[in-house]
Amino acid sequence: MSISINSRIESIEISGIRQFANQLIDFPDAINLTIGQPDFPTPEAVKLAAIEAIKNNQTSYTHNAGLLELRAEIASFFRDSYGLDYNSKTEIIVTNGASEGLDSLFRAILEEGDEVILPAPAYPGYEPIINLCGGKVVYLDTSDTGFQPDPQRLESLITDRTKAVLMNFPSNPTGVTMESAQLEQVAAVLEKHEVFIITDEIYSENSYGEKHSTFARFEKLRDRTFLVHGLSKSHSMTGWRIGFVLGPEMYMKHVLKVHQYNAICASVPGQFAALEAMKNQRHIPAEMNKEYVQRRDFVYSRLTAMGIDVVLPKGAFYIFPSIEKFGMTSYEFAVRLLKEGGVAAVPGSAFTVYGEGFVRISYAYSMPVLEEGMDRLEKFVHSLTD
Numbered sequence: 257m258s259i260s261i262n263s264r265i266e267s268i269e270i271s272g273i274r275q276f277a278n279q280l281i282d283f284p285d286a287i288n289l290t291i292g293q294p295d296f297p298t299p300e301a302v303k304l305a306a307i308e309a310i311k312n313n314q315t316s317y318t319h320n321a322g323l324l325e326l327r328a329e330i331a332s333f334f335r336d337s338y339g340l341d342y343n344s345k346t347e348i349i350v351t352n353g354a355s356e357g358l359d360s361l362f363r364a365i366l367e368e369g370d371e372v373i374l375p376a377p378a379y380p381g382y383e384p385i386i387n388l389c390g391g392k393v394v395y396l397d398t399s400d401t402g403f404q405p406d407p408q409r410l411e412s413l414i415t416d417r418t419k420a421v422l423m424n425f426p427s428n429p430t431g432v433t434m435e436s437a438q439l440e441q442v443a444a445v446l447e448k449h450e451v452f453i454i455t456d457e458i459y460s461e462n463s464y465g466e467k468h469s470t471f472a473r474f475e476k477l478r479d480r481t482f483l484v485h486g487l488s489k490s491h492s493m494t495g496w497r498i499g500f501v502l503g504p505e506m507y508m509k510h511v512l513k514v515h516q517y518n519a520i521c522a523s524v525p526g527q528f529a530a531l532e533a534m535k536n537q538r539h540i541p542a543e544m545n546k547e548y549v550q551r552r553d554f555v556y557s558r559l560t561a562m563g564i565d566v567v568l569p570k571g572a573f574y575i576f577p578s579i580e581k582f583g584m585t586s587y588e589f590a591v592r593l594l595k596e597g598g599v600a601a602v603p604g605s606a607f608t609v610y611g612e613g614f615v616r617i618s619y620a621y622s623m624p625v626l627e628e629g630m631d632r633l634e635k636f637v638h639s640l641t642d
């Protein structure tokens with residue numbers, strides 16, 4: 257006899273990124289360019305703030321939405337950086353990473369059969385959770401528009417089943433971001449349709465072109481926009497599990513109920529660390545960005561010198577070159593690159609079918625690692641074309 261579990265979870269597979277990364281164990285000498293987290297340590301002052309909190313026995317539950325002092329600092333950060341106005345008492349929730357924030361949001365807004373439009377190639381963390389809530393993802397293909405969502409194409413996908421449109425810029429996996437004028441065109445479409453907007457801007461502080469422009473700035477959309485953010489990427493705090501959701505009070509009180517019953521509150525030493533990061537360490541991302549830009553430029557110029565088509569990324573720490581001309585699937589390419597070339601990169605198909613024909617390279621690695629990785633990739637590419 258076997259007792260059945262939720263059929264929805266049964267049909268969900270582990271992420272393509274993990275599936276591929278799990279193969280790396282058999283190739284200990286491979287240069288691993290698959291990881292999506294900064295290679296810098298968490299800033300010293302941030303670590304000390306958590307240690308201090310623990311020493312002072314600041315280790316019991318906080319308010320479900322997080323320490324009020326932290327929420328006030330988050331509100332001040334978004335006011336100072338982006339001119340946004342969120343009430344720290346009623347419109348901000350501190351979550352266990354952006355991941356838990358997204359989960360709480362989806363569970364609060366989605367009902368059976370609801371559709372969520374998602375530009376793709378896309379981060380693989382969204383669809384499984386949307387499906388678990390009974391929702392369905394409708395992909396907006398950006399693979400032939402320089403990874404920018406085309407406003408007309410977006411509008412053609414909106415139906416009366418559409419509950420939300422989810423944007424993630426700067427994007428994982430493409431590194432592409434939407435600049436102000438492009439955001440305005442998409443916002444103009446969304447103004448016409450009563451749908452929620454979820455904007456996952458976890459990479460906003462890692463922007464290398466014009467200053468990041470947030471999707472949360474459109475006043476006409478404010479009463480149905482949720483901004484998802486966190487410290488995993490900006491302050492190299494992936495293991496601390498601190499994220500934030502900001503949104504209109506009338507919906508946030510419901511999101512808070514999901515968060516409350518699922519998590520009670522975010523990790524408390526993590527919240528004290530986050531308080532230090534948001535209050536006194538706002539300069540950290542700019543310091544990391546100096547390194548990322550140098551690395552991005554290096555990887556981009558090596559790829560183009562190899563004759564590979566690639567869009568110059570303007571944010572995050574990923575680059576998403578086309579491998580179409582090599583006449584194999586992205587999975588085949590990635591496996592051969594690993595086995596024959598000694599380099600690990602994530603097959604684009606891990607980011608939906610619209611990522612087919614590409615691979616994702618992370619440049620959150622030191623220059624010597626990237627140099628060796630690019631040398632090996634070049635040799636492998638030559639072995640395919642010579």
Ligand SMILES: Cc1ncc(COP(=O)(O)O)c(C=O)c1O
Binds near residue numbers: 352354381428456
């Ligand atoms: C686009 C995107 N959103 C959310 C997350 C999850 O972030 P967190 O560590 O805050 O849960 C990631 C992590 O890679 C990501 O790339």
